[in-house]
Amino acid sequence: MPAEAPGGRLAALVRALWPLVALLALWELAGQMRWVAGGALPAPTQILYRYWQDWGDYPRHIRATLIASGAGFVIGNAIAVAAGLLFVLAPVTGRIARGLNIAIFALPPIAIAPILSLTLEGMTPRIVLAALGVYFVTMQATVTGLQQFDSRAGDLVRAYGGGKAAVMRFVQIRGAIPAILSGFRVAAPNAVLGAILAEFGGGGRWGLGTYLLGSLGRGDPARLWGIGLTATAIAGLSYALFAVISARMLGRTRAVSLNPSAPPSETREPVNLPVMLASILLPFALWWAVLWALQVPRMIGKSPWDVIDYLFLSAQSAQAQERLLGALLQTLPITLIGMAAGLAFAFALAVSSRLTPGFTRAFLPVALVTQTMPLVALTPLLVLILGRGTAVTLWITISVTFFPAYVMIAQGLAQVPRAALELPRAYGATAWRELRLVAIPASAPWALAAVRLTAPRALLGVMIAEWLATGRGLGNLLNQSRGYMDFSMIWTVALVSVLLSVGFYQVALWIERRVMARMGGG
Amino acid sequence: MSSPAGITLDHLCKTFRARGKAVEALRDVSLDCPPGSFTALIGPSGCGKSTVLRTALGLETLDSGTVRMADMGPEKATRAGLTGVAFQDAALLPWRTVAQNVALPLEVLGRAVGPEQGRIRELIDLVGLKGRENALPGELSGGMRQRVAIARSLVTEPRILFLDEPFGALDQILRRQMNIELQRIWAETGVTTLLVTHGIDEAVFLADRVAVMQAAPGRIVDVIDVPFARPREPALFSDDRFHHLCDQIAGALHGGHHAG
Numbered sequence: 001m002p003a004e005a006p007g008g009r010l011a012a013l014v015r016a017l018w019p020l021v022a023l024l025a026l027w028e029l030a031g032q033m034r035w036v037a038g039g040a041l042p043a044p045t046q047i048l049y050r051y052w053q054d055w056g057d058y059p060r061h062i063r064a065t066l067i068a069s070g071a072g073f074v075i076g077n078a079i080a081v082a083a084g085l086l087f088v089l090a091p092v093t094g095r096i097a098r099g100l101n102i103a104i105f106a107l108p109p110i111a112i113a114p115i116l117s118l119t120l121e122g123m124t125p126r127i128v129l130a131a132l133g134v135y136f137v138t139m140q141a142t143v144t145g146l147q148q149f150d151s152r153a154g155d156l157v158r159a160y161g162g163g164k165a166a167v168m169r170f171v172q173i174r175g176a177i178p179a180i181l182s183g184f185r186v187a188a189p190n191a192v193l194g195a196i197l198a199e200f201g202g203g204g205r206w207g208l209g210t211y212l213l214g215s216l217g218r219g220d221p222a223r224l225w226g227i228g229l230t231a232t233a234i235a236g237l238s239y240a241l242f243a244v245i246s247a248r249m250l251g252r253t254r255a256v257s258l259n260p261s262a263p264p265s266e267t268r269e270p271v272n273l274p275v276m277l278a279s280i281l282l283p284f285a286l287w288w289a290v291l292w293a294l295q296v297p298r299m300i301g302k303s304p305w306d307v308i309d310y311l312f313l314s315a316q317s318a319q320a321q322e323r324l325l326g327a328l329l330q331t332l333p334i335t336l337i338g339m340a341a342g343l344a345f346a347f348a349l350a351v352s353s354r355l356t357p358g359f360t361r362a363f364l365p366v367a368l369v370t371q372t373m374p375l376v377a378l379t380p381l382l383v384l385i386l387g388r389g390t391a392v393t394l395w396i397t398i399s400v401t402f403f404p405a406y407v408m409i410a411q412g413l414a415q416v417p418r419a420a421l422e423l424p425r426a427y428g429a430t431a432w433r434e435l436r437l438v439a440i441p442a443s444a445p446w447a448l449a450a451v452r453l454t455a456p457r458a459l460l461g462v463m464i465a466e467w468l469a470t471g472r473g474l475g476n477l478l479n480q481s482r483g484y485m486d487f488s489m490i491w492t493v494a495l496v497s498v499l500l501s502v503g504f505y506q507v508a509l510w511i512e513r514r515v516m517a518r519m520g521g522g
Numbered sequence: 523m524s525s526p527a528g529i530t531l532d533h534l535c536k537t538f539r540a541r542g543k544a545v546e547a548l549r550d551v552s553l554d555c556p557p558g559s560f561t562a563l564i565g566p567s568g569c570g571k572s573t574v575l576r577t578a579l580g581l582e583t584l585d586s587g588t589v590r591m592a593d594m595g596p597e598k599a600t601r602a603g604l605t606g607v608a609f610q611d612a613a614l615l616p617w618r619t620v621a622q623n624v625a626l627p628l629e630v631l632g633r634a635v636g637p638e639q640g641r642i643r644e645l646i647d648l649v650g651l652k653g654r655e656n657a658l659p660g661e662l663s664g665g666m667r668q669r670v671a672i673a674r675s676l677v678t679e680p681r682i683l684f685l686d687e688p689f690g691a692l693d694q695i696l697r698r699q700m701n702i703e704l705q706r707i708w709a710e711t712g713v714t715t716l717l718v719t720h721g722i723d724e725a726v727f728l729a730d731r732v733a734v735m736q737a738a739p740g741r742i743v744d745v746i747d748v749p750f751a752r753p754r755e756p757a758l759f760s761d762d763r764f765h766h767l768c769d770q771i772a773g774a775l776h777g778g779h780h781a782g
Contacts (some may be wrong), residue, residue, distance in 0.1 A: 156607065
């Protein structure tokens with residue numbers, strides 16, 4: 001046996017790597033032969049060559065992006081952990097902040113990037129957008145981590161006369177560290193995405209976003225790919241950094257027994273009208289307060305009331321409504337269709353990979369890379385390949401929805417014993433009946449949670465594609481208004497897209513609860 | 523060792539309300555445990571025996587009735603460090619070593635851990651884990667973890683010890699071993715002990731008295747004295763008088779309807 005081990009390990013390595021090698025070879029061939037859209041997909045060697053030529057430009061751009069995303073990461077996480085602690089210690093604050101939290105989670109960064117560039121200066125918009133990108137993930141992880149402590153350990157502390165503070169100190173805080181670290185891990189690429197998006201939407205000389213924007217018009221696919229892959233590498237490395245830190249820190253101190261997990265869902269609180277009202281009003285109050293505190297000129301900084309006035313009461317309101325509605329009608333259908341396709345694709349893959357585990361092994365690494373790739377960097381590449389039509393928007397939405405949905409559905413299916421999945425077939429059930437009896441009910445709550453969590457990202461993807469490529473819909477309206485300095489419309493589009501995103505989230509949550517209630521889960 | 527204190531449960535009543543349904547967990551539960559005694563509380567699942575223990579520790583509130591320990595209510599008694607407890611789950615903190623887990627109650631009570639290091643070591647010896655002081659819970663077997671929980675329950679030199687099915691998750695062989703060890707520990711410390719269990723043989727082997735509970739509503743239906751001399755040897759498990767007493771308790775558990 002020992003003599004065979006090295007050979008076995010080598011064979012395993014070869015088996016693990018060959019899909020990657022094959023893919024690279026195919027990519028090289030496709031690039032050299034200009035198979036894809038007349039050279040829109042350059043060969044890896046061409047990208048490397050261009051990279052080498054451009055190397056003088058990169059350090060300053062990378063440095064600017066790293067500083068902005070690093071500062072945003074630190075600030076956003078500090079606020080998020082503090083907020084998480086507060087929400088757990090005083091749950092009513094969490095309920096009041098619910099509207100604000102969902103708005104921050106759902107807001108498409110691209111929609112508020114222009115606003116931030118208008119109202120803030122220098123690096124600040126980038127840092128703010130990076131911080132906004134990490135806040136929700138880490139806050140949620142902190143709250144979950146603090147709430148899911150071992151209740152027996154909590155009882156023990158209380159049995160020796162310890163109060164809430166003692167349970168927090170001895171059990172909850174240390175127990176939440178794994179969850180918080182995994183929050184950091186997921187948040188890190190978000191910070192990079194936020195910083196690049198802000199560079200994109202604002203001024204400034206340096207930053208990968210600026211570099212990307214400046215290179216768009218040159219029609220040099222190799223450079224766009226170089227920038228995109230650099231951004232992906234930064235995001236991926238930041239993720240890996242925290243994966244390593246948490247693996248080293250946790251090591252042997254993992255919990256002895258684990259709770260069976262349910263999909264992450266919001267707990268349902270009794271309806272309390274004043275709290276609900278406060279939760280809805282808080283984001284608007286904050287909006288007002290920030291404008292006031294920063295002393296933003298009235299012409300640039302529009303208050304919630306200004307937006308209502310512009311959209312419904314002013315002389316231009318009819319025209320504004322028409323433009324907005326037209327844009328919405330272009331953006332909405334494509335978002336919904338893309339999400340449905342992404343979900344269906346994810347479901348099919350999850351089911352098939354559950355029944356034939358080897359099948360997905362070659363495919364998943366590629367999907368993983370596209371997920372780490374910041375959307376802004378991915379979009380221009382897809383535009384190069386797919387052109388400026390509807391297809392590109394659709395593909396972006398699918399790719400954004402697909403992967404998280406796949407992960408969640410697979411997680412749901414993993415909790416069903418394989419035997420249960422195959423049982424109907426043992427009784428001669430058709431494939432469809434088998435799906436209907438086991439796979440769909442087992443994964444429905446997870447698929448719905450995935451919809452809730454990916455809807456905002458899907459909208460972001462569509463808006464980026466519209467802004468950069470297709471010249472339609474909300475994204476284009478935002479870009480146009482920026483060009484015309486139509487401040488009222490910029491604020492309106494930002495508000496509408498945030499509301500739309502929150503709306504998606506709430507509808508998905510509502511359906512999820514209905515289904516869960518019917519299935520007796522929850 | 524400080525002198526043991528008695529436990530007086532006086533007409534405990536408790537009703538849980540969940541989703542519009544009321545479940546009467548305790549009805550008029552009264553029990554007197556003299557200082558230094560070993561009492562077992564036995565009953566089917568859901569009869570409220572754990573609730574009795576949880577109210578005595580101040581983890582649940584009562585609708586009516588009182589718990590007194592050395593003339594103190596639960597809150598004051600636990601805060602004064604009068605009580606020790608071990609649950610069915612060892613509930614060790616996975617990031618603390620064995621010694622640090624044993625020390626946890628001292629920290630919660632705000633006592634200094636440093637001067638107690640020697641005693642913590644002794645307690646770890648007492649439960650047979652010598653040399654494992656710096657192990658993490660993840661490196662121990664289920665039985666070992668439960669022994670850590672027993673050592674932890676004794677670290678504050680309690681005058682009253684509450685045990686909530688501490689060996690419930692162990693297999694029968696390990697459980698016997700732990701029963702014999704627990705008897706030895708109890709004899710050495712002389713602490714007043716209330717053991718909640720659903721194992722009849724465990725209750726008879728360890729206790730001076732067995733209080734039998736029934737469910738819906740949770741109440742004490744019988745208190746049976748266990749006359750066997752101490753120290754009790756493992757051979758007692760196969761004694762006829764032992765089996766006879768076990769049958770008598772099984773009869774009380776089933777409400778006297780069953781003959782055997």
